[in-house]
Amino acid sequence: MKKVGFIFDLDGVIVDTAKYHYLAWKKLANELGFEFTVEQNELFKGVSRKRCLEILLDIGQIKATQEQFDTWMVEKNLDYLAYIENMDSSEILPDVPRVLDYLKEKNIPIALGSASKNARPILKKVGLLSYFDSIVDGNQVTKAKPDPEVFLIAARNLRVDPKGCVVFEDAVAGIEAANRANMTSIGIGEENVLSEAHYNFKDFTEMGTDFIASLVQKNLAK
Ligand code: BG6
Ligand code: MG
Numbered sequence: 001m002k003k004v005g006f007i008f009d010l011d012g013v014i015v016d017t018a019k020y021h022y023l024a025w026k027k028l029a030n031e032l033g034f035e036f037t038v039e040q041n042e043l044f045k046g047v048s049r050k051r052c053l054e055i056l057l058d059i060g061q062i063k064a065t066q067e068q069f070d071t072w073m074v075e076k077n078l079d080y081l082a083y084i085e086n087m088d089s090s091e092i093l094p095d096v097p098r099v100l101d102y103l104k105e106k107n108i109p110i111a112l113g114s115a116s117k118n119a120r121p122i123l124k125k126v127g128l129l130s131y132f133d134s135i136v137d138g139n140q141v142t143k144a145k146p147d148p149e150v151f152l153i154a155a156r157n158l159r160v161d162p163k164g165c166v167v168f169e170d171a172v173a174g175i176e177a178a179n180r181a182n183m184t185s186i187g188i189g190e191e192n193v194l195s196e197a198h199y200n201f202k203d204f205t206e207m208g209t210d211f212i213a214s215l216v217q218k219n220l221a222k
Contacts, residue, residue: 004219005160006103007151007178010114010137012045012170013188015091015126017116020083024076025056034060046171048115048144049073077118084118087125095204100131102209108216109133111154113167115144134158145173148181155181164219172196184215 011017022041029036040059044052053073057064064072103110111134112119119137123129134157136150143149155162167178170189175197178185187194188201201207 002109002158002160003164003222004216005109005111005155005158005165007111007113007154007158007165007167007183009046009167009169009171009174010112010116010119010122013168014093014096014112014128015087015122016093017084017087017091017122018045020080021052023083024079025052027079028072028076029056029060032060032062034062036060046115046145046169046173048138049077049117051144081118084122084125087122089127092126092128093203095207097128098209099204099207099212100128102212104131106216109158109160111136111158113150113154114138115141115150145171146176146180148177151178151181151183155183161222163222166215166219169194169197184219 008014011021018041021044022038025041025044026036036056036059043055047055050073053069053076100110110132112123112132114137117138120129120135123132123135134154136154136157140153141150151165151167152162155165162182165181165183166186167183168186168188169175169178172193175185175187175194179196185197186199186201187197188203191200194200
């Protein structure tokens with residue numbers, strides 16, 4: 001059992017894909033005859049595709065048959081895949097590679113803990129796949145965030161005690177999942193939204209390497 005591991009959420013932490021998810025959901029909403037706003041899209045962060053569609057249909061007050069539901073799930077994902085088709089390393093959020101490089105240099109295991117079923121191809125497109133010792137995504141979890149399952153599987157794969165894991169998250173549900181997993185949670189985004197996080201940063205440019213080093217030291221001492 002190792003003492004320290006780092007787990008990254010994908011959407012909104014490593015890459016800014018929320019805008020593409022938004023465009024794909026908006027297209028579907030418009031086809032179904034209603035509007036879907038950027039503010040409403042906030043509710044979708046960290047939430048599984050299926051749950052997002054349920055919320056979307058609630059917003060539009062639309063009752064769907066199982067067949068329609070399944071068709072719209074596929075349609076949204078095909079549109080999303082078209083938006084991310086040409087993604088490249090320019091879409092990595094600022095200073096993410098600096099943090100990943102530091103952890104690699106210190107031989108600290110790194111995992112991905114994401115609700116997305118598209119995580120692996122996205123990491124490949126932006127050229128970050130090789131940094132990850134384990135990738136846990138929407139294809140492996142049965143319980144969505146805020147359930148801690150995704151992060152507990154990641155810790156197990158890294159062979160790190162959950163209490164030695166540090167999680168970077170941009171979603172309220174993700175912070176709750178990390179806290180329930182007994183891990184150190186770091187909110188990336190608005191502090192007033194991610195108020196349950198143990199630490200908050202607007203983005204990685206605000207997070208000094210000395211802070212990461214101090215987290216490593218703290219967890220080694222646990
Ligand atoms: C999360 C996103 O990472 O993945 C959510 O924050 C998204 O907005 C979820 O719905 C599922 O993603 P995908 O790619 O499997 O549809
Ligand atoms: Mg996210």
